[in-house]
Amino acid sequence: MFLPLGDEPNPRGVPWVTYGLITANVAVYLLISLPLSFTRADPTDPALAAYIGVLLEQFGGRLSPAELVGQVSAYDLVVFTHGFRPADPHLAALFTSLFLHAGFLHLAGNMLFLWIYGDNVEHRLGQVRYLAAYLATGVAATLFHTVFDRWLIHLGRCRRKER
Template sequence: MEQAQMPGCYRHPGVETGVRCTRCERPICHACMVDAAVGFQCPECVRDGSGTGHSRTANQPRTIAGGRITAGHPHLVTQVLIGLNLLIFLLGRLNPALIDETVLIGFAFDPDLGRVVGVADGEWYRLVTSMFLHQEVWHIAGNMLLLWLLGGTLEEELGRVRYLTLYLLSGLAGSAFTYLIAAENQGSLGASGAIYGLLGATVVLVRRLNRDMRPIMALVVINLVITFAWDGIAWEAHIGGLIAGVILAYAMVNGPRERRALLQGAACALVLGLTLATVVLRTAALT
């Protein structure tokens, strides 16, 4: 006799579960279940206070990555990041010197500024500031479109803190990889490293939830083709961010629940450590 298939979690349809909310009876997976006085409840019943009177003392509902589920404005961090990128883009258009002062560059003499500039000259902040710079309308439009399409779901599934950590560390890894490989006097800017980190993280998340992989893999292929076919694109930032995003996301949504925080912390430390080591070694080589 064929074994009956268990229902999928109402928040993560691809994850089978035999547990149901004691209040609304919706199927919930281990990442969504919240301990109650009797059995488990779903995040919505806990958030709305519609449980059996014990919801006030129940554990805080968590995302699949262990982050807090926030009521209202589920895409707040994504919206803030988009707004920040747009604001800096407008400031750069009004004051081009802003880009010269903050763009990622290894070590070079800048005739506009009349001095030597670059990360190797002690301007390490360029690794971060360049992540929010864009010069062309098509550049920022493409990055912000991907940020909107990918960021919302990741923010909901990972939680705000983990999502922001993923974005920043992926972008920083992309900057470090560009600094390592690109010519020392070649300028680089854009949020692409961080965006490709979100792209890699989405692949991991879709796989974890057992959803159809074809749409996200098609998006990855299209973006990689553009990366290597279009002259002038800093492919190093794309690849560095993509690899970092995959590593971080895998640690965030996999592994035993009891050791989840330890695994996530170790992955973040690994990516940050490799990033810093790359920057230090490249700086030593240039100076």
């Protein structure tokens, strides 16, 4: 069960919600994440100054602002804007962060498990309850990570949490 290598087709119908979620995740990766990962951030983007400020706060004097600006990709700013940041929480970011992935292996692993287990859960719960459960568990996982992780890293935002 830990590493699924296959699955027998579920004869009770087509898992449209699972297919839709996989399509949405892959589309976000291919159309947004992948191309922007290789593009430098626009120096006139106001999000860049905010992001550099967060990085300077986190990493102190180890890197200069000029060094940081040269290393920030356009995707870093998309993640900073649409990923969940505990220090600046937004309700929408709890949901948009569910479709952002750190790289191909992160996406591939998540989609493999969704492909293998998603159809079974969808057939068990029904389409509407399955979609609600997918979104609710994604939000819960983000909040759980926020509460219990000492170093908060939520797609571009890092800060120390004192216990």
